Amino acid sequence: MNNPQLESKMRNLAERVAAIEPPEGLEDAVMAAFDRAQRRRRGRWLALGGALAASLVAGALLSRPIPAPAPAVESQAFYPIPYTPPLEPYERVLVVEKQVPVDELIAAGFHISAAPGATVRADVMVSQDGRPRAIRPVAFHASERSLQ
DSSP states (O other): OOOOOHHHHHHHHHHHHHHHHOOHHHHHHHHHHHHHHHHHHHHHHHHHHHHHHHHHHHHHHHHHOOOOOOOOOOOOOEEEESOOOOOTTTOEEEEEEEEEHHHHHHHHHTTSSSOOOOOOOOOOOEESSSSSEEEEESSGGGGGGOOO
């Protein structure tokens, strides 16, 4: 590329461009635009870092093990009363604590080692039609828990 004619024209162009004075304030405007671009870049990196940190925190919270529920207080199951229809899933029930005569429990088919004239404190599950459906003894002693 040793073209003397091209080299002379390039020198001539360089001299004319060097003679032109840039407008006043152009350098300040260019530097201010550069600073704004750098701030936007920094802002993007900060936003990206914040999003990354938030996703790490969310991942840590979602991946931690769910604590086991507290063990239930020793509760007994309800014993269904024989010869009653099972509860439907949509039925509401009410649990009522009452004194139940032992005679009625024996008549319903429960085997209880208690005096026939006595009463037993029990939770009774009553269906929405008012019929008792299940019973849970409350005041039985350990030796008397022979409901079957």
